Amino acid sequence: GQSLEQPSEVTAVEGAIVQINCTYQTSGFYGLSWYQQHDGGAPTFLSYNGLDGLEETGRFSSFLSRSDSYGYLLLQELQMKDSASYFCAVRPPLTGNTPLVFGKGTRLSVIA
Amino acid sequence: EPEVTQTPSHQVTQMGQEVILRCVPISNHLYFYWYRQILGQKVEFLVSFYNNEISEKSEIFDDQFSVERPDGSNFTLKIRSTKLEDSAMYFCASKMGASGNEQFFGPGTRLTVL
Numbered sequence: 481g482q483s484l485e486q487p488s489e490v491t492a493v494e495g496a497i498v499q500i501n502c503t504y505q506t507s508g509f510y511g512l513s514w515y516q517q518h519d520g521g522a523p524t525f526l527s528y529n530g531l532d533g534l535e536e537t538g539r540f541s542s543f544l545s546r547s548d549s550y551g552y553l554l555l556q557e558l559q560m561k562d563s564a565s566y567f568c569a570v571r572p573p574l575t576g577n578t579p580l581v582f583g584k585g586t587r588l589s590v591i592a
Numbered sequence: 593e594p595e596v597t598q599t600p601s602h603q604v605t606q607m608g609q610e611v612i613l614r615c616v617p618i619s620n621h622l623y624f625y626w627y628r629q630i631l632g633q634k635v636e637f638l639v640s641f642y643n644n645e646i647s648e649k650s651e652i653f654d655d656q657f658s659v660e661r662p663d664g665s666n667f668t669l670k671i672r673s674t675k676l677e678d679s680a681m682y683f684c685a686s687k688m689g690a691s692g693n694e695q696f697f698g699p700g701t702r703l704t705v706l
Contacts, residue, residue: 511693515635522683522697523635530693567635571693579625579637579648580695 481572482506483573484583490560491589500553500586510571511573511576512551513580526553526566526584555588594618596698604704605674613669613701615684623687625695626659626669628652628680637684641667669671674705 485506492498496584502512515523527535529544529551541554555562565587567579597616605611617624622656626638640647643687648661656672667686681702683694 513693517635522699524697525694528693569635579627579640579650580635581637582635584634 482572482581484568484570484581486566486568486586488584489587489589491591494558494560496558498558498588500555500566500568500588501552502528502553504549504551504570506549506570506581509546509549510578511567512542512579513553513569514540514542514553515567515569515582516564517567517585519533523567525591529563541585551590552587560590560592563588582590583584596684596686596696598698598701600701602702602704603705607676607697607705608653610612611671611674611685611703613671613682613703615667615669615698616665617667617684617686619665620695621686621688621696623647623690623692624661625684625685625687626681627697629683629700630680631696638669639680644686671703674703676705679703685689 485555486502514526516526517523528543529535529542532546534543539556544551565585567585568583571579595617599614627635629635637650639649639684651687659671660668681698681700684698
């Protein structure tokens with residue numbers, strides 16, 4: 481089976497940098513994704529790491545270390561609109577239709 | 593920009609009734625999913641669908657659940673006899689191809705079972 485651990489809540493100041501960690505235990509692993517979900521909204525894709533290292537997409541970066549079964553999402557220059565829940569999700573071994581396994585989510589609150 | 597759509601946005605039903613949740617995936621996508629999210633909890637996988645058949649299903653997806661792609665555009669989730677614990681937000685998602693990493697989620701249907 482798969483399990484993912486991430487902090488339940490994080491609070492950060494507007495303009496600051498915040499890192500949301502995710503550790504996983506899986507019976508197989510293909511990649512780690514990050515999704516953002518605003519209250520009442522749908523999860524939206526932020527980033528994906530299939531290989532070790534850092535992926536950067538604008539203000540958001542994501543990192544993966546397969547050997548440590550660990551990844552993180554880094555949000556820079558925080559804005560109030562970044563207040564949302566952030567989920568890490570594991571993609572199990574590759575078959576075309578493998579579903580995502582989500583963590584419990586980290587609720588980020590950005591304060592002025 | 594193409595998007596996944598779902599109807600209805602909110603469905604209220606009595607326990608024991610059947611409900612059908614509808615989704616229209618992005619038109620050139622080949623892989624389809626249903627997930628659910630109980631209020632305040634994580635997103636949970638229900639079922640995946642490809643080439644007109646179920647690829648994988650979770651323990652949640654028992655005999656009360658079924659999926660169908662009745663035509664070239666719709667993808668439906670049926671719950672035969674709803675229970676109180678089926679109350680949740682149900683998300684449909686689609687993905688273009690096998691190697692794709694991004695699943696596109698619809699806005700969800702909030703199901704309330706009374």
